[in-house]
Amino acid sequence: MQRLTTSEGATLEMDTIPEGATLNVVNQEDVPPDGGYGWVVCLCVFLINAHTWGVNAAWGVFLAYYLANSTFPGTTHLEYALIGGLSISQALLVSPLVASSNLRFGTRITLLIGTALVSLSLLGASFATDIWHLFLSQGLCFGYGRFCTRETSYKPHLPKMGKADAKVSFRMGFLYVTATSVLPQWFLQRRSLAPGFASSGAGFGGLVYNLVAGAAIESLGLQWTYRLLAMCTLVVNLTCSILSRDRNERVKPNTYAFDYREYGRIEVILVVCWGFLTELGYIALLYSLPNYAASIGLNPRQGSLVGAVLSVGIGIGRPVVGYCSDAFGRINMATTATAFCGLLCLAVWIPANNFAVLMIFALASGTATGTFWGCVAPVTAEVVGLQRLPSAFAMICLALVLPTTFAEPIALQLVLTSGYLTTQIFVGSMFLAGAASTWVLRAWKIGEMELKAGRERDVQPLRLGTSLSLTPRRLFQVKKV
Numbered sequence: 001m002q003r004l005t006t007s008e009g010a011t012l013e014m015d016t017i018p019e020g021a022t023l024n025v026v027n028q029e030d031v032p033p034d035g036g037y038g039w040v041v042c043l044c045v046f047l048i049n050a051h052t053w054g055v056n057a058a059w060g061v062f063l064a065y066y067l068a069n070s071t072f073p074g075t076t077h078l079e080y081a082l083i084g085g086l087s088i089s090q091a092l093l094v095s096p097l098v099a100s101s102n103l104r105f106g107t108r109i110t111l112l113i114g115t116a117l118v119s120l121s122l123l124g125a126s127f128a129t130d131i132w133h134l135f136l137s138q139g140l141c142f143g144y145g146r147f148c149t150r151e152t153s154y155k156p157h158l159p160k161m162g163k164a165d166a167k168v169s170f171r172m173g174f175l176y177v178t179a180t181s182v183l184p185q186w187f188l189q190r191r192s193l194a195p196g197f198a199s200s201g202a203g204f205g206g207l208v209y210n211l212v213a214g215a216a217i218e219s220l221g222l223q224w225t226y227r228l229l230a231m232c233t234l235v236v237n238l239t240c241s242i243l244s245r246d247r248n249e250r251v252k253p254n255t256y257a258f259d260y261r262e263y264g265r266i267e268v269i270l271v272v273c274w275g276f277l278t279e280l281g282y283i284a285l286l287y288s289l290p291n292y293a294a295s296i297g298l299n300p301r302q303g304s305l306v307g308a309v310l311s312v313g314i315g316i317g318r319p320v321v322g323y324c325s326d327a328f329g330r331i332n333m334a335t336t337a338t339a340f341c342g343l344l345c346l347a348v349w350i351p352a353n354n355f356a357v358l359m360i361f362a363l364a365s366g367t368a369t370g371t372f373w374g375c376v377a378p379v380t381a382e383v384v385g386l387q388r389l390p391s392a393f394a395m396i397c398l399a400l401v402l403p404t405t406f407a408e409p410i411a412l413q414l415v416l417t418s419g420y421l422t423t424q425i426f427v428g429s430m431f432l433a434g435a436a437s438t439w440v441l442r443a444w445k446i447g448e449m450e451l452k453a454g455r456e457r458d459v460q461p462l463r464l465g466t467s468l469s470l471t472p473r474r475l476f477q478v479k480k481v
Contacts, residue, residue, distance in 0.1 A: 060303075285365065288411050290303035317368055331481045341368035
């Protein structure tokens with residue numbers, strides 16, 4: 001069935017269009033089944049998230065081990081920290097290559113390529129005898145493979161009908177909400193619920209892999225821990241890649257190129273600021289907690305438990321944030337959750353000098369620390385629209401390469417020079433600054449809504465001002481945005 005929207009705003013649903021019929025159509029949209037096999041795909045996306053983002057979350061455990069045991073003599077803390085950052089930043093950097101793979105080989109083949117790269121990277125890390133081996137395996141190769149299991153662009157290609165060119169564009173972003181782009185093709189009314197559940201796999205996977213990595217290093221040793229993780233990711237991701245099914249025959253996927261003009265639009269710059277600032281805090285927090293636990297006298301097992309509880313918070317928080325975003329407004333929720341995480345870092349993490357308080361902080365902060373990945377695609381769609389979403393999101397991802405690469409090195413350097421207090425203040429401040437960016441973005445969006453309503457009522461533009469007018473009324477107006 002197809003849904004057609006006429007220029008008068010009427011919505012028509014029909015199986016076929018009579019031959020010779022002329023409709024003044026401005027929009028045509030494929031109607032997803034909103035369930036069915038989509039729930040199998042949703043489970044696959046959940047597991048892929050768990051066995052990619054979850055593995056990456058365990059890097060904090062490996063980092064604490066490397067720093068405590070001087071595994072590679074002469075290696076600095078900065079070099080160790082760069083490995084974790086590269087596994088994320090390289091995933092953002094290779095998005096054009098992944099989009100090309102999806103176009104050339106299809107979704108399933110791209111997933112299988114990603115599965116192979118992730119498992120080979122972990123296997124290669126088990127044979128590392130020098131630090132540059134880790135850079136190539138767990139840093140670069142893991143990042144490339146993980147993004148292959150995440151990033152796809154698609155756009156329904158719609159034929160001409162009469163004199164109107166009916167177009168709908170949509171592109172699935174990162175697997176903060178969906179591990180692959182196939183999931184939103186299956187859902188309409190549950191398009192927030194299903195990705196929320198799927199993205200929670202990153203948190204629950206982080207829980208399992210933090211505990212497994214910590215216990216396995218103690219009992220099996222470092223090399224066999226990497227091999228165990230490689231086997232687990234291979235089996236699960238291979239199964240999910242085979243079971244995942246897209247609906248590309250209905251949506252007719254095309255690719256999008258980067259559009260650097262997006263950097264000239266204030267709404268995109270504000271989203272980039274939000275992501276840039278919060279990623280500096282998010283990655284530093286994610287990777288630093290196990291090592292911070294060691295700095296206050298906790299043993300490695302307790303450090304891995306702290307990292308695991310942080311992942312539990314992420315697993316619980318992402319579906320909740322996604323649901324509340326639909327209920328109370330996407331930008332509202334993004335601002336609130338980001339600010340909440342910043343306040344937690346300043347009010348709870350700083351005085352957390354024992355295991356119990358640190359566990360409470362890890363659970364509470366985990367519910368909000370991944371807000372950017374849970375909200376960036378819907379927030380971006382909210383402010384740029386579906387037509388510009390693919391190019392805008394690509395440019396946002398590209399801008400995050402720098403903070404994701406250097407967040408943990410910055411945090412560790414701060415620790416070495418002035419202790420963890422400076423790092424804690426830095427992380428909390430980054431989240432609060434990110435929340436300020438979305439607060440300004442919210443005011444901009446309210447201005448856009450007022451301008452649009454004014455044009456519909458033929459109100460003079462001078463009486464409305466511009467969307468850039470950050471008036472107190474727009475900043476503090478209670479409104480679902």
